[in-house]
Amino acid sequence: MSPSLDQVREIAEHITQQASSIPMAHFRAPLDIIAKADASPVTIADRKTEAFIREELARHFPTHGIFGEEYGISGSLKGETWIIDPIDGTRSFITGSPLFGMLLGYLVEGVPKLGLVRMPALDETYVGIPGQGATLNGQPIRCRDTTALNEAMVYVNEAERIHAAAPELFTRLCNVGHTRRMGYDCYPHAMLSAGLIDSVVDYGLEPYDFLPLVGLVRAAGGVITDWDGKDLSLESDGKVVTSATPELHGQMLELLNR
Incomplete structure (x- = not known):
């Protein structure tokens, strides 16, 4: 049986809250930086963060597929799927900017059902479920109404x-x-x-x-x-x-x- 979206939200928030301590332990500290094949940088913080998130997702949702930046695809991406970017903005992270994020998305048959952006250095967590609204640190948020x-x-x-x-x-x-x-x-x-x-x-x-x-x-x-x-x-x-x-x-x- 598929989990409810409320269950998915609760678990996603809990996992990323726990995971956020990993990049913060390395933030503005000496780091070994590795260049990936596309010349983009990666650090031990990226890899440790994603490994933790993947392990927790697999524990809670063993039948779900996972696609992450650092460790690729596990399982099938045709059904219920998690998308992970452990540190979105590694260049910001390695230069001491607090504007790096942690991204987690939940898709069902390719359709995004939940999106989460956690900003560990800013202590901000944005979560949205289409049809149910979006929040920032638990408080409702909404886009502006600008049309011009x-x-x-x-x-x-x-x-x-x-x-x-x-x-x-x-x-x-x-x-x-x-x-x-x-x-x-x-x-x-x-x-x-x-x-x-x-x-x-x-x-x-x-x-x-x-x-x-x-x-x-x-x-x-x-x-x-x-x-x-x-x-x-x-x-x-x-x-x-x-x-x-x-x-x-x-x-x-x-x-x-x-």
Whole structure:
């Protein structure tokens, strides 16, 4: 029998709460940094955190599939599946920035049913179940109601990668909305879910970077798709845009594809 979403939420929150002590034990401390095949950094904190989360998930949900950044796929991803990014923002982590997160997503037959973003150094936990709402540290949160692009506060993630791949688009993004900031990783998407900003453009992500965000953003009333407006999946190309409202999302898609 499948667990209820309330059970899933409770266990996910408990596991990540316990796991958060692992990166914090290494935060702003000397670390050996290993370069992965794609040149991205990884540390013992990434690997120990994911190993703990995987072990706990397997104990509570032995029939569920797991897909994590550091240790890949266990079991089948066709049924009930967990997606893990143990430290989303390893570059932030190794440079002493508190804006690294821990991502956990729960999918059923590919559909995100729960999204969790825990920010260990900020002591913030965002959890969303589509249809049941989203919370920050247990308090309800919701996206803003901004519908006009010229009034929007926009974050552009992975700016240097966007500039290298599409300089004309980057120029447009530098002039978009009312206010814009450059950022990285999961935190801007969490801030959008909490009603602090209006849109986030992201680039070059992997499924473990974006799938845990889907349940949270949707639960908070927002919209998250690829740059073509398609739902995100394990096969998505890593170009992601998140918006507070459908009206604003349409304008962001138009800007991205102009």
